Amino acid sequence: MTQTFGTAAVIGAGTIGLSWTALFAAHGLTVRVSDPRPDLGDALVQALDAFAPHLAAQGLDTTDLVDRVHVVSDVTEAVADADVVQENGPERIEFKKDLFAQLVRGAPAHALLLSSSSAIPATAFTGDLDDASRVLIGHPFNPPHLMPLVEVVPGERTSEDAVQSAVAFYATMGRAPVVLRKEIPGFVGNRLQNALSREAVYLVQQGVVTPEDLDAVMKNSLGIRWAAVGPFLGSHLGGGPGGYRHLTEHIGVSMQQMQLGQPSSDPAVRELVVEAVEKAYAALPYELLAEIADRRELAVLAALKTAHRNEKEN
Structure with a gap:
């Protein structure tokens, strides 16, 4: 199945969710973000401002990032017209069971429902869903707007079409998706x-x-x-x-x-x-250590990108 992605819903705006938001917006998507945190609007502005140089270093257009991101208080409203949903909630099975039941009811039938779960496989929280065919794990390495890897992990009821759509989506976002052939806690x-x-x-x-x-x-x-x-x-x-x-x-x-x-x-x-x-x-303060780490990781990624390009040309 061929699917286009124009609108993304990001559910949960902690460190991972904010990073996903910046990446999606930098690739031109309209992003609707929902999180109960009272400072959500300020947190988004600060994150987009902080991440913009990282995204620009990857050749992405960071003009008007804020204009592409919208704060939505209600989860159902956030996913109502989404093509893809990226969940970044707590690592608790019962929480994910309740949330994904809501996502299945509220999101369009074509929407991919992806979880950033770091350790919990999709099968653990999709057993009671009416439709689990489009639910799967899209586990990034932190922060996803920098780290290319996304582990795509289907559950027992995930369709192959959803797997391939997830791979295509993350590739479009400039990530390096890897499909795991078997569920295992913690993934690879x-x-x-x-x-x-x-x-x-x-x-x-x-x-x-x-x-x-x-x-x-x-x-x-x-x-x-x-x-x-x-x-x-x-x-x-x-x-x-x-x-x-x-x-x-x-x-x-x-x-x-x-x-x-x-x-x-x-x-x-x-x-x-x-x-x-x-x-x-x-x-050194945490902020400076994080800045140094980000700068070095970008340098490594840039060097590898140059090496890969030269290998293709030679």
Whole structure:
């Protein structure tokens, strides 16, 4: 099915919802935003102003972003003429059950109903819906107006047409949609992040490395490699001419013998890690650290975009 997207409804205007709003508006969509927060109007203006340079750096037109965004107090009114709905509510199953029942009733029959859920699969909250065929997960990495990845995760009752429409929609928004073939809590990105974070915490708890030095290890090795080629292609290249097969049959044997650590759940030990991280990064305010991170991430994305363009031309 071919679908055009002119109007988006963003339900929930926290960090993720505000970011989605800016991205959708920068791509020319009319965006209706609903959230019970009393400062919604001010929050939207501030977010659009803050995100505009990031969007402009991606080659998007940020002129009159505010004019494309409309505050709507009622969810049903927000979705009444939407082509796509992006939900960004709390990570609670019962909340999502009630909200998506309302979205199915209120949105047009052609509208995609997408959830930014970080861990809860669609099947967990769509079992009682009259029509779950157009409900699925569109999980971004934060913030979605910068990070390209969107994990598209259909539920058991999601139609293939809805999956393909979601992929087309996110691609139109300049994102990199990846369809997961099976539901699993946390999806893929968060599970990988969690696995690495657990080992990072363990190494700091054991006194092997400080938080800032662990970050330095990542930034100067795996972070660069994985941004360029990902774990599997990186391993395939690491095996030399013999590729991934050679790696698994030789180096992989010794790597498999390495036992990963189990971080302590003792509150006192956890507090030591928290204090170490705070000490490492206390010299700069949060706003400046976030600005530095955004600037570096944009630089990485721009470099990769240039590299990909050159590869196609050569």
